[in-house]
Amino acid sequence: MIDLTTETLDLKEARLRAIFRELGSVLVAFSGGVDSALVLHVASQELGERAVGITARSESLAEREYAGAVGFAAAIDARHEVIETRELHDPSYAANPVDRCYFCKSELYEKLAAIARERGIPHIVDGYNRDDEGDWRPGRKAAREHDVRSPLYDAGLRKADVRALAQRLGLAVWDKPALACLSSRFPYGTPITLELLRQVDRAEQTIHDAGFRACRVRHHGEIARIEVPPADVAALADPAIRDGIVAGVRAAGYRYVTLDLGGYVSGGYNPSR
Template identity: 45%
Template sequence: MVIQKLDKLQTMFAEMERALIAYSGGIDSTLVAKIARDVLGDRALAVTAISPSLLPEDLEEARIQAAEIGIHHQEIQTHEMENPNYTSNPVNRCYFCKSELHDTLKPLALQWGYPYIVDGVNADDLRDYRPGIQAAKERGVRSPLAEVGVSKAEVRELSKILSLSGWNKPAQPCLSSRFPYGEEITVNKLQRVGRAEVYLRKLGWQNLRVRSEKDTARIELPPEQIKEFVLTTDLPQLVKTFQEFGFIYVTLDLEGYRSGKLNQVLTPEAIGQS
């Protein structure tokens, strides 16, 4: 079944002839970039948008993966932090982020001779509240994984089949997703969260989030890892380090990490008004 979907993806890119991939370095866009490179060769281009919401460590990983794939890779700057519709962090914040991204990419794609811009949206993403998907659709961006019906689990399966080194790495959405809707996003806050997550990764905890609410950091880990974390981590040192980053309070979410948790506060009314 998954091989049939791979065949469809390969056929889709062959029909495009030239494609520009909105490439974050995450597992989804990396898979898309890999398939595009295999089919189109030098007629595929991966482009990564650099902004304060992208960790420098994740940017470096994106560069390494692009080199492993062998795809041409460009980097551009986006300026969503200059848009108050974004920094005020409304429930449809992602709409303004993706609008900025694709309004930047589209003229470049035309200038460089790429008739198609594609992204890494998968079929499971369509079942969550993702206002950025609408912004991409409005600008003619295609989502090959979603079009073929590739789920997140199948993304990992295909990535493993294609020998991508990051096939099992955790999802890593932009740092702006760490803040509750309505709390203003600033560069300093993004950097504070980023440093905290990198610190925990270096301690060996990979699948995690540091949610930020005003001066409080809330650490989310998979539920099955919480006990080990408490027993093996030097908690006073962790608190001291987080306070050096700029937090005052440090907490641990006892429910644990769950994808899409930020959206659990949304009501149909709030989504409809966005």
């Protein structure tokens, strides 16, 4: 058995490129995060016009993330298209159960599968990597049901490998903070509406505008619980910055604005936490 932890980045990159050449033609589920960005870039390098990135524009995708995805694809000169998804119209998704992501990914992959069949593209690929398998990801069931391939995983890349390779290849998103849809800001069981998604988006934009790259606004009714990396907690609490953020988050629709001293935790509402 190959020990992937001792392999060099060169070997993993070579395997990744060989996987794409073997696949021959792919649709890339491109969210704009560093993982799928690396997949789209390398697929485009190896396959040219036979690699097509597809971004799903939905109510749960922050506008800044959509703009970033479009800009990245243009910057690397990749084939890129945008489709509309309406997972919020599915009551099973809007009820926000613990497997909410399954319903979102099911709609996405059904639409991608239809596009792939229409164009004769044999494979759909995503940005799943080796470190993701230890996380709570109900969307993986949908990926298996639609035969989605995961080249980063198959090539043995972990998250650190993804960032290192993206940096080496000159991708501007190599150090981009982890991406998650806006629906992840709500405790499981809290119904999700378009109005609430926009409220969270406006609140988070206030924090981004203040210079914080990574943040989450966790929704608790009238309370906004702000998470930033522990190293940024003191900076956000500085009155010179804090007061503007409080005003902006309240303007977004929250009555109370709190700062979580524990800092940002990826997947903070997941059952395993």
